[in-house]
Amino acid sequence: MDIHEKYEYWLTFDDNTKNELESITDKKEIEDRFYKDLEFGTGGLRGIMGAGANRMNKYTVGKATKGLCEYLKNEFAGEKSVVIAYDSRNNSKAFAECAAEVLCYNGIKTFLFEEIMPTPVLSFSVRYLNCNAGIVITASHNPKEYNGYKVYDEYGCQLVPQYADKVISYINNVKDIKSVKHMNLNMALSNGYLTYIGDEVLNSYISEVEKMAVYKEASDLKIVYTPLHGTGNIPVRKVLSDMSFDVSVVKEQAVADGNFTTVRSPNPEEKDALNMALEQAKRANADLVIGTDPDCDRVGVGVLHNGEYTLLTGNQTGALLVDFYLKFKKQSLNPKSTLVKTIVTNDLGAEIARKNGLNVVETLTGFKYIGQQILGFETTGKGEYLFGFEESYGCLIGTHARDKDAIVATMALCEAAAYYKTKNMTLWDAMLAMYERYGYYKDGVKAVTMKGIEGLEKIQEIMNELRTNPPKEFCGYKVESFRDYQADTITDIASGEVKPTGLPKSNVLYFDMSDKVWMCVRPSGTEPKIKIYYTTLGKNLEEAEAEKEKLAEALKPIMV
Numbered sequence: 001m002d003i004h005e006k007y008e009y010w011l012t013f014d015d016n017t018k019n020e021l022e023s024i025t026d027k028k029e030i031e032d033r034f035y036k037d038l039e040f041g042t043g044g045l046r047g048i049m050g051a052g053a054n055r056m057n058k059y060t061v062g063k064a065t066k067g068l069c070e071y072l073k074n075e076f077a078g079e080k081s082v083v084i085a086y087d088s089r090n091n092s093k094a095f096a097e098c099a100a101e102v103l104c105y106n107g108i109k110t111f112l113f114e115e116i117m118p119t120p121v122l123s124f125s126v127r128y129l130n131c132n133a134g135i136v137i138t139a140s141h142n143p144k145e146y147n148g149y150k151v152y153d154e155y156g157c158q159l160v161p162q163y164a165d166k167v168i169s170y171i172n173n174v175k176d177i178k179s180v181k182h183m184n185l186n187m188a189l190s191n192g193y194l195t196y197i198g199d200e201v202l203n204s205y206i207s208e209v210e211k212m213a214v215y216k217e218a219s220d221l222k223i224v225y226t227p228l229h230g231t232g233n234i235p236v237r238k239v240l241s242d243m244s245f246d247v248s249v250v251k252e253q254a255v256a257d258g259n260f261t262t263v264r265s266p267n268p269e270e271k272d273a274l275n276m277a278l279e280q281a282k283r284a285n286a287d288l289v290i291g292t293d294p295d296c297d298r299v300g301v302g303v304l305h306n307g308e309y310t311l312l313t314g315n316q317t318g319a320l321l322v323d324f325y326l327k328f329k330k331q332s333l334n335p336k337s338t339l340v341k342t343i344v345t346n347d348l349g350a351e352i353a354r355k356n357g358l359n360v361v362e363t364l365t366g367f368k369y370i371g372q373q374i375l376g377f378e379t380t381g382k383g384e385y386l387f388g389f390e391e392s393y394g395c396l397i398g399t400h401a402r403d404k405d406a407i408v409a410t411m412a413l414c415e416a417a418a419y420y421k422t423k424n425m426t427l428w429d430a431m432l433a434m435y436e437r438y439g440y441y442k443d444g445v446k447a448v449t450m451k452g453i454e455g456l457e458k459i460q461e462i463m464n465e466l467r468t469n470p471p472k473e474f475c476g477y478k479v480e481s482f483r484d485y486q487a488d489t490i491t492d493i494a495s496g497e498v499k500p501t502g503l504p505k506s507n508v509l510y511f512d513m514s515d516k517v518w519m520c521v522r523p524s525g526t527e528p529k530i531k532i533y534y535t536t537l538g539k540n541l542e543e544a545e546a547e548k549e550k551l552a553e554a555l556k557p558i559m560v
Helices: 003-010 015-022 027-034 058-075 092-105 119-128 161-172 185-190 200-210 233-242 271-284 314-332 348-355 367-380 406-421 427-438 452-468 541-559
Strands: 045-048 081-086 109-113 133-137 146-152 194-197 222-226 246-249 288-292 299-305 308-312 337-342 359-363 384-390 394-397 440-449 477-484 489-492 509-513 518-523 529-538
Touching: 003 015, 003 027, 027 452, 045 058, 058 092, 058 133, 058 146, 058 161, 081 092, 081 119, 092 109, 092 133, 092 146, 092 185, 109 119, 119 133, 119 146, 119 200, 119 406, 185 194, 200 233, 200 406, 222 233, 222 271, 233 246, 233 406, 271 288, 271 299, 271 308, 288 406, 299 406, 299 427, 308 314, 308 427, 314 348, 314 384, 314 394, 314 406, 314 427, 337 348, 337 367, 348 359, 348 427, 359 367, 367 384, 367 394, 394 406, 406 427, 427 440, 440 541, 452 509, 452 518, 452 529, 452 541, 518 541, 529 541
Parallel strands: 081 109, 081 133, 109 194, 222 246, 222 288, 337 359, 337 384
Antiparallel strands: 045 146, 133 146, 288 299, 299 308, 384 394, 440 529, 477 489, 477 509, 509 518, 518 529
């Protein structure tokens, strides 16, 4: 069907859908809602909420769930079961219940959390409840207009491409989105298809998180925490309370609110998301500011240093935790002990790991690939997972979950800050000491939003140009090798030698340059954006920062 035919078809849906669509007078808006179906990628669905084929709504959720049902029926023997969690976003509970209705109609036993719950708890609960799959309704750190639908495998890991492709094929076979059948949840409850989850799973999860603690000494560390209106409020506070930390919460942001009324965007990667927490910290002279995103898989950190608060990047947080954790775990390491990082994570954490005897494994962007490595180590015995992190403010200590976990990361950051405080150091002092020892790495990421048909075409144009005409030199740095993960090639620029990347195919381009500088270009898998990641080094922090800014300026023409 073309755009007009899809629009007319959707007018035959329920009255609310019809009324919403008929109220739209902007042709571009209609086009954007129907020029494509909302895509189920390797991370599931994510999009703006509203009526239409390219929107998050009960019909697109129903279609995805029907496809998942067919996948489970065909790929697994015996009784099938799925656990569902949801965050504080608008419509998250409704979408979770919609998914449960479809699963139950299809005879699949469904566990549904009674309250909002963090993504890492969902990841944990899949194995805890011995389910075949998990679903979490969240759009993570995206603005309030968005929601999403992520699917997890039987190990609590987001679907990697080989399994996501199978699910996608089943979803694509659902031709009549309007005909997907639902079962009333009261009926599902009475006939045993539906079970609501109380506190047991969360309590068991928290117990596993607390086993990862390595520094339990009493501390006068003062912490300000904000859950940014999301799911972290109860579990983060519970863990920090059990650790006897002095925590004050930003009360206005402890309220679950899908409109995220106190912030522009609930993304702890962005400085202004932590403004209220920073102001409260200044009044209390707190040592540490912690903020978690709505589904509590990412963590932002502010450190009081010389009277000012310094915000850490995801790369810095990961490197700090690698270094801190190794101080207590070094004696228990073995030849299989491994750090796992993504290709867009800078190399400081990896450098620390290698110099302390750890193996380092790189994966494509996305924590699902780190989760996949954990399973690989467990099934083959060829590695032992110690720590994993990515630049986008996410890490995992332990294997209780198979996704990034802001709860265990928050606990570890507070432990580290408490430990360093006994040395009359802040986390920033510890960061500077690492720079001095391992090298002054500075990293950045540029993301440009390109919406609609024109945006999609522009992103493809940028990728095609870089792929077919890769630069030999950039911003004064010589390009030494060029990785095209879509073609599965690494090309040595000087010799012309080509070898495989050793990773799954993905639309990602990577440029290794002189002086350990690199940049990586990829379209976002969850938003209409193209992203460029980059790292520079210097003899000191000022030089590294200057080189980073110079590189950032040189990147601007690529993104136009």
